Amino acid sequence: MIKDIARLAGVSTATVSRALSHPDRVSEETRALVMGVVERHGYRVNSFARSLRKQRAGAVLALVPNLGNPFFSLIIKGIQDRLQEAGVDLLVADSHSTGGAGRSPVAHLRESRADGLISLDGSLPAATLKDLVAPDTVGKVVFACEWPLSAPLPSVRSDNREGMRLAVDHVVGLGHRRVAYLTGPAGNILTDERRAGVEAALAAQGLSLPPERVDGGDFSLEAGHAAAVRLMAMTPRPTAVICASDQLAIGLISGLSALGLSVPQDVSVMGFDDIASAPYALPPLTTIRQDRLALGRAAADLLLERLADPAATEGRVLTLPVELVLRRSTAAPA
Amino acid sequence: MIKDIARLAGVSTATVSRALSHPDRVSEETRALVMGVVERHGYRVNSFARSLRKQRAGAVLALVPNLGNPFFSLIIKGIQDRLQEAGVDLLVADSHSTGGAGRSPVAHLRESRADGLISLDGSLPAATLKDLVAPDTVGKVVFACEWPLSAPLPSVRSDNREGMRLAVDHVVGLGHRRVAYLTGPAGNILTDERRAGVEAALAAQGLSLPPERVDGGDFSLEAGHAAAVRLMAMTPRPTAVICASDQLAIGLISGLSALGLSVPQDVSVMGFDDIASAPYALPPLTTIRQDRLALGRAAADLLLERLADPAATEGRVLTLPVELVLRRSTAAPA
DNA sequence: TTGAAAGCGGTACCAG
DNA sequence: CTGGTACCGCTTTCAA
Numbered sequence: 001m002i003k004d005i006a007r008l009a010g011v012s013t014a015t016v017s018r019a020l021s022h023p024d025r026v027s028e029e030t031r032a033l034v035m036g037v038v039e040r041h042g043y044r045v046n047s048f049a050r051s052l053r054k055q056r057a058g059a060v061l062a063l064v065p066n067l068g069n070p071f072f073s074l075i076i077k078g079i080q081d082r083l084q085e086a087g088v089d090l091l092v093a094d095s096h097s098t099g100g101a102g103r104s105p106v107a108h109l110r111e112s113r114a115d116g117l118i119s120l121d122g123s124l125p126a127a128t129l130k131d132l133v134a135p136d137t138v139g140k141v142v143f144a145c146e147w148p149l150s151a152p153l154p155s156v157r158s159d160n161r162e163g164m165r166l167a168v169d170h171v172v173g174l175g176h177r178r179v180a181y182l183t184g185p186a187g188n189i190l191t192d193e194r195r196a197g198v199e200a201a202l203a204a205q206g207l208s209l210p211p212e213r214v215d216g217g218d219f220s221l222e223a224g225h226a227a228a229v230r231l232m233a234m235t236p237r238p239t240a241v242i243c244a245s246d247q248l249a250i251g252l253i254s255g256l257s258a259l260g261l262s263v264p265q266d267v268s269v270m271g272f273d274d275i276a277s278a279p280y281a282l283p284p285l286t287t288i289r290q291d292r293l294a295l296g297r298a299a300a301d302l303l304l305e306r307l308a309d310p311a312a313t314e315g316r317v318l319t320l321p322v323e324l325v326l327r328r329s330t331a332a333p334a
Numbered sequence: 335m336i337k338d339i340a341r342l343a344g345v346s347t348a349t350v351s352r353a354l355s356h357p358d359r360v361s362e363e364t365r366a367l368v369m370g371v372v373e374r375h376g377y378r379v380n381s382f383a384r385s386l387r388k389q390r391a392g393a394v395l396a397l398v399p400n401l402g403n404p405f406f407s408l409i410i411k412g413i414q415d416r417l418q419e420a421g422v423d424l425l426v427a428d429s430h431s432t433g434g435a436g437r438s439p440v441a442h443l444r445e446s447r448a449d450g451l452i453s454l455d456g457s458l459p460a461a462t463l464k465d466l467v468a469p470d471t472v473g474k475v476v477f478a479c480e481w482p483l484s485a486p487l488p489s490v491r492s493d494n495r496e497g498m499r500l501a502v503d504h505v506v507g508l509g510h511r512r513v514a515y516l517t518g519p520a521g522n523i524l525t526d527e528r529r530a531g532v533e534a535a536l537a538a539q540g541l542s543l544p545p546e547r548v549d550g551g552d553f554s555l556e557a558g559h560a561a562a563v564r565l566m567a568m569t570p571r572p573t574a575v576i577c578a579s580d581q582l583a584i585g586l587i588s589g590l591s592a593l594g595l596s597v598p599q600d601v602s603v604m605g606f607d608d609i610a611s612a613p614y615a616l617p618p619l620t621t622i623r624q625d626r627l628a629l630g631r632a633a634a635d636l637l638l639e640r641l642a643d644p645a646a647t648e649g650r651v652l653t654l655p656v657e658l659v660l661r662r663s664t665a666a667p668a
Numbered sequence: 669t670t671g672a673a674a675g676c677g678g679t680a681c682c683a684g
Numbered sequence: 685c686t687g688g689t690a691c692c693g694c695t696t697t698c699a700a
Contacts, residue, residue, distance in 0.1 A: 002678060012687045017679055027685060044444040048386040049677030052692045057382070059425070059447075068411035068627065070404025070610070077402035080428055089447060091393070092426050094414055110378040113393075113423060221614045247611075254614040276404070277581075280555045280588040282616040293402065336694060346671045351695055361669060383693030386676045 001046065009037040020045060051112075059089035060303060061114040063105050065121040065146075067094045071219075071247070071275065071292075072120055075145060078296020079118060086304055088115075095121040106131040109140055116303045122146025122189045139310030144299035145292075146189050147317075154306060156299040156318040158290035160190060163322040164197030164242070165204075167270050167288055170324055171240040172205045175332045176268060180231055180238035181209055182216035182224060182248045194244050194272065213238055216248060224251025228259055232267075239267060239333040246271035246278050246287055253281065253329070264331035274325050283328035290322050335380060343371040354379065385446075393423035394637060395448040397439050399455040399480075401428045405553075405581070405609065405626075406454055409479060412630020413452060420638055422449075429455040440465040443474055450637045456480025456523045473644030478633030479626075480523050481651075488640060490633040490652040492624035494524060497656040498531025498576070499538075501604050501622055504658055505574040506539045509666045510602060514572035515543055516550035516561055516582045528578050528606065547572055550582060558585025562593055566601075573601060573667040580605035580612050580621055587615065587663070598665035608659050617662035624656050 006013040011030065019026045019034035026034070037043075051057055062079055064072050080090045091114055093105055106128060108114040117132070117140060124132070132141050133151050143155035171179055181198050184191035199209050212234070215227040224243065231238060231252075243249040249271035253263050263269050263283055271278060274289035298318055306313040340347040345364065353360045353368035360368070371377075385391055396413055398406050414424045425448055427439055440462060442448040451466070451474060458466070466475050467485050477489035505513055515532050518525035533543050546568070549561040558577065565572060565586075577583040583605035587597050597603050597617055605612060608623035632652055640647040 013678075014680075014687060014689090015685085018686085021679080025685080030685080042444070044441065046386070046677050047445045047447045048382045048391070049692090050679075052380070052382040052386055052677085052694090053679045055692075066411070067414055068408045070407045073404045073407050074402045076426070077400070077428065080401055080426065081431055084427070084431060089425050089442075090427070091423050092410070092414065093418070093424070094411065097415055097418060107378065108423075110376070111381045113381045221611060225614060250611060251614050254616060254618075257616055277555060277584060277611060280559060280585050282588060282591055284588075347694075348671060348673090348696075349669085352670085355695075359669080364669075380693050383676090384695075386678090386693080387695045389676075 001043065005034065005037050005041065005043050008041070009034050055112070057112055057115045058087070059091050059114050060116045060118060060300070061091040061093060061105065061108045063093055063095045063117060063119040063121055063124075065095055065123075067092065071245075071273070074292035075120060075296035075299075078293040078298075079144070079300045080296075081293075082297045082300035082304070086300075088304070095119070095124065104128050104131055106137060109137050116140040116142070116307050118299050118303055119143050120145050122148050123187055124148060126150075140303075140307060142299055142303040142306055144295060149189060152315045154302055154313050154316040156295055156302055156320065158295065159319045159322050160193040161197035161200065163272060163288040163290065164194050165201040166322065166324040167242050167272070168198055168201035168205065170286070170326075171242065171268055171270060171330060172202075172207065174240070174268065174330060176240040177207060177333075178213070178236060178238045179207070179209070179240045179242060180213040180215065182227055182241055182243040182252060183214055184216065184244040184248075185218040191244060198242060216244060219245040219247055221247045221251035221254070224248035224253075225255040225258075226251075228252055228255025228261075232256070232259055232261065237267070240270070240330065241267060242270045242272075244272055246273040246275045246285060249285055249287070249329070250277070250281050253283075253285075263329050265334065268330040268333070270330060278325075279327065281329070286327045286330040287325050288322050289325045291320060295320055335377065339368065339371050339375065339377050342375070343368050389446070391446055391449045392421070393425055393448050394450045394452060394634070395425040395427060395439065395442045397427055397429045397451060397453040397455055397458075399429050399457075401426065405579075405607070408626035409454060409630035409633075412627040412632075413478070413634045414630075415627075416631045416634035416638070420634075422638070429453070429458065438462050438465055440471060443471050450474040450476070450641050452633050452637055453477050454479050456482050457521055458482060474637075474641060476633055476637040476640055478629060483523060486649045488636055488647050488650040490629055490636055490654065492629065493653045493656050494527040495531035495534065497606060497622040497624065498528050499535040500656065500658040501576050501606070502532055502535035502539065504620070504660075505576065505602055505604060505664060506536075506541065508574070508602065508664060510574035511541060511667075512547070512570060512572045513541070513543070513574040513576060514547040514549065514565055516558060516575055516577040516586060517548055518550065518578040518582075519552040525578060532576060550578060553579040553581055555581045555585035555588070558582035558587075559589040559592075560585075562586055562589025562595075566590070566593055566595065571601070574604070574664065575601060576604045576606075578606055580607040580609045580619060583619055583621070583663070584611070584615050597663050599668065602664040602667070604664055612659075613661065615663070620661045620664040621659050622656050623659050625654060629654055
């Protein structure tokens with residue numbers, strides 16, 4: 001194809017290639033000539049041929065725990081925005097729907113379909129993780145939002161502990177003493193971090209988090225809804241519940257409402273994330289905001305930098321600030 | 335690379351290639367021999383070289399109006415699930431964040447980065463649309479959820495009109511006579527379809543939808559929230575509001591609540607979509623369910639079929655059934 | 669069943 | 685600044 005352009009322009013293929021990829025290495029007139037022909041024929045370089053020759057895909061893979069989970073959409077958008085600026089394509093895959101023919105996500109790297117990988121899943125199977133830290137892949141991987149405890153790979157994350165400190169200080173400041181915690185899925189790093197954050201902040205206030213005041217088990221609406229009955233059956237009841245996610249909080253409020261209880265009159269509820277619907281919950285949800293768009297962006301940025309210079313980004317961890325967003329779901333205890 | 339394997343196995347590269355791609359065209363023992371070496375060295379084919387030779391990318395591009403909008407996540411997941419089964423990769427791009435260097439999404443097709451395109455955006459710029467119906471691309475494109483009115487391209491969609499008929503019949507059956515409609519963004523095909531559906535169904539009941547009883551303007555939570563004041567300022571007030579999306583409905587309920595009004599006692603509210611949080615809204619939202627996962631799946635399926643046989647899928651339109659989901663946000667008028 | 673070899677469409681080195 | 689050309693890694697005739 002480039003041959004056709006070369007012939008039509010009366011130059012060599014090398015010149016066409018240069019005119020397209022290194023405009024400055026070609027004389028003004030030649031460039032105009034070539035570009036004219038290119039334009040007129042709607043010529044586009046074949047990305048395989050180019051990739052094969054340059055040994056890079058021009059694409060990056062994002063690995064998402066569950067593509068159907070709306071929580072990730074903004075992170076993905078952040079990633080895509082940044083990649084697009086760099087002229088890099090974004091491939092997405094679901095880390096849970098096990099690669100059809102059992103293909104590990106790392107296959108994309110090894111088959112050079114992608115130059116790098118951003119994982120939003122910190123709980124990858126040990127085998128996959130092992131593949132990721134292999135010498136030929138370790139320089140191409142970055143984590144976003146979650147991260148694996150067992151390997152010191154570069155990552156971008158929100159300041160989960162600080163977020164929970166903000167949450168605890170807020171409800172304790174309101175006068176709550178019995179605060180319950182709705183946690184995420186076992187084995188998840190965010191679950192661990194946030195819980196540790198809650199415990200530490202509570203301890204700093206001279207309070208504790210007895211295990212029976214911890215419920216939940218995943219980040220979902222359902223889990224939050226289901227926890228309401230159990231939490232309210234306790235005596236004495238907790239007067240405030242901090243949730244590991246907004247979904248959990250919204251589910252909880254729904255469950256509480258089904259019990260005839262209202263927020264924040266009967267219980268205060270806090271979320272974590274500040275998802276789009278948090279301001280429209282009833283009552284509007286007090287929560288900890290993490291900037292998912294910025295997180296995605298930063299992760300893409302980090303990966304791009306890592307691909308360019310693996311050594312410089314070795315083990316780099318970026319912790320993004322979080323913020324307390326006061327709305328109406330918390331109040332002083334009755 | 336394949337050369338190394340060939341050398342190590344003591345066979346030709348052709349044989350290695352065959353053992354990998356057409357195991358049946360190679361003797362049992364040769365295959366075992368080759369596979370052994372492949373296994374031992376963790377060899378993976380280079381996808382560019384293969385793509386370059388076979389002239390196909392093994393990837394498909396999904397074009398999303400706004401990657402950050404959680405509404406699309408389930409559709410994307412459906413697409414990805416189906417593609418994965420077929421061993422095809424999924425690239426995603428945002429149709430609104432105009433391709434960095436102004437690259438049209440069609441560039442992916444022309445540069446053979448993707449074999450096909452699934453657009454979730456029915457309102458593509460005229461120029462893009464023109465590119466899509468060009469002879470060399472028209473056989474590679476399919477629409478999902480939305481579709482362009484000006485070009486008869488294959489598409490998968492929900493039965494929007496029937497959905498609105500269900501909604502209208504439900505509220506009218508409850509005894510409502512003054513029903514308002516919260517509509518989507520102007521120029522959007524779903525906006526048009528759904529509104530037409532509402533009008534037709536209302537007409538069939540001997541009722542009408544005067545323009546002043548139409549509000550909204552996009553599918554968002556914000557728009558729903560903002561509409562509450564205006565809707566409630568009307569005299570006489572509408573007793574039921576049908577919304578073009580669940581987001582709109584949830585925003586509306588929030589706005590209503592800020593006004594001291596409650597649903598469904600003061601007003602009945604219906605949504606459309608049945609998003610994950612609909613059952614957890616306060617009150618749980620009565621809505622029209624569209625199966626976004628199935629929709630994505632079907633779209634991927636259709637594209638795969640179209641790539642295999644463009645003629646057979648010419649202008650094909652798949653309309654997926656929708657369903658009324660009764661919850662608590664609707665009741666007989668006071 | 670297997671091997672030799674011709675590309676697939678570009679890129680970049682090396683001369684000129 | 686431009687052209688000739690080897691080569692990126694794999695697939696697929698064509699012959700043997």
